[in-house]
Amino acid sequence: KPNIAILATGGTIAGSGESSVKSAYSAGAVTVDKLLSAVPSINEMANIKGEQISNIGSQEMNNEVWLKLAKRVNELLKRDDVDGVVITHGTDTMEATSYFLDLTVKSKKPIVFVGAMRSGSSMSADGPMNIYNAVSVAINKESNEKGVLVVMNDEIHSAREVTKYNTSAVNAFVSPNTGKIGTVYYGDVHFYMTPIRKHTYQSEFDIEKINSLPKVEILYAHANDSEIFVNAAVKAGAKGIIHAGMGNGNPYPTTQEALGEAVKKGIVVARTSRVGSGRTNLHGEVDDEKYGFIATDNLNAQKARVLLMLGLTKTQDKKALQDMFFKY
Numbered sequence: 600k601p602n603i604a605i606l607a608t609g610g611t612i613a614g615s616g617e618s619s620v621k622s623a624y625s626a627g628a629v630t631v632d633k634l635l636s637a638v639p640s641i642n643e644m645a646n647i648k649g650e651q652i653s654n655i656g657s658q659e660m661n662n663e664v665w666l667k668l669a670k671r672v673n674e675l676l677k678r679d680d681v682d683g684v685v686i687t688h689g690t691d692t693m694e695a696t697s698y699f700l701d702l703t704v705k706s707k708k709p710i711v712f713v714g715a716m717r718s719g720s721s722m723s724a725d726g727p728m729n730i731y732n733a734v735s736v737a738i739n740k741e742s743n744e745k746g747v748l749v750v751m752n753d754e755i756h757s758a759r760e761v762t763k764y765n766t767s768a769v770n771a772f773v774s775p776n777t778g779k780i781g782t783v784y785y786g787d788v789h790f791y792m793t794p795i796r797k798h799t800y801q802s803e804f805d806i807e808k809i810n811s812l813p814k815v816e817i818l819y820a821h822a823n824d825s826e827i828f829v830n831a832a833v834k835a836g837a838k839g840i841i842h843a844g845m846g847n848g849n850p851y852p853t854t855q856e857a858l859g860e861a862v863k864k865g866i867v868v869a870r871t872s873r874v875g876s877g878r879t880n881l882h883g884e885v886d887d888e889k890y891g892f893i894a895t896d897n898l899n900a901q902k903a904r905v906l907l908m909l910g911l912t913k914t915q916d917k918k919a920l921q922d923m924f925f926k927y
């Protein structure tokens with residue numbers, strides 16, 4: 600039997616509430632052992648070892664947990680007696696944590712994120728089947744070399760592509776630009792696509808000796824926007840700003856000028872879009888050369904932030920950073 604490590608970080612999947620038919624519950628309330636006891640059948644397909652990394656709602660996710668988790672996954676996957684890793688995680692920020700690991704774990708072995716939209720005490724809880732499916736994906740040889748995967752609601756997504764698209768539905772996750780890459784139905788795994796952007800063992804980012812990450816803030820554009828949050832980010836010492844612009848990454852005019860001033864102070868400004876899918880193109884309506892902005896391809900703001908944070912651990916050079924957005 601393959602050896603699978605299950606690292607628990609919290610979320611609804613480890614949540615518990617008073618009533619099976621009421622929406623109120625606390626995320627990150629049960630331990631990894633309790634969580635896994637709801638799915639005894641995973642022990643028939645793999646030797647399972649559970650480990651608690653954190654026990655938080657993923658809206659509390661932070662750099663410290665990201666670094667701890669990525670370092671631990673690297674350590675485990677280097678061992679011959681670990682064949683794959685499953686990470687249980689809250690759904691709010693799963694798209695960012697999974698992409699962080701996609702860029703920082705150096706391994707060809709399967710790394711699978713899983714969560715739930717209904718807590719363990721809810722009627723028709725989705726967590727146990729999602730865990731069963733995630734372990735099935737983690738023991739499948741075809742999951743090798745595919746980068747970090749996210750399993751939810753019988754679907755397999757690539758960490759680079761997946762995003763939470765619904766606040767409460769069981770089918771909360773989609774990959775808007777590319778679609779899911781596979782399906783898993785009662786443990787029956789089928790892949791239809793493979794991610795080709797650089798990830799995991801092909802990535803240049805190395806967090807082994809890193810204990811902190813550069814401050815990168817996201818600003819969300821809107822009609823009648825102003826420069827106040829740009830100025831606040833500059834004052835707070837941000838090293839990078841992700842601007843979630845309108846349409847094809849367009850800032851409001853006064854915001855655009857303030858962002859240009861931020862660039863002159865040495866802050867890296869990357870344009871993304873609040874739309875939710877599609878590329879933010881260079882040479883669109885914004886004169887990126889004049890303002891010194893970079894564009895983020897088709898990454899959403901949350902994911903662009905992860906890549907810029909890691910990029911800034913290596914270089915401040917705008918051309919080198921821009922190239923990273925076309926590689927990863």
Ligand SMILES: NC(=O)CC[C@H](N)C(=O)O
Pocket residue numbers: 609610611612626655656657658688689690691692714715716717
């Ligand atoms: N469905 C969920 O996992 C959401 C619960 C919580 N907000 C979290 O992300 O951890």
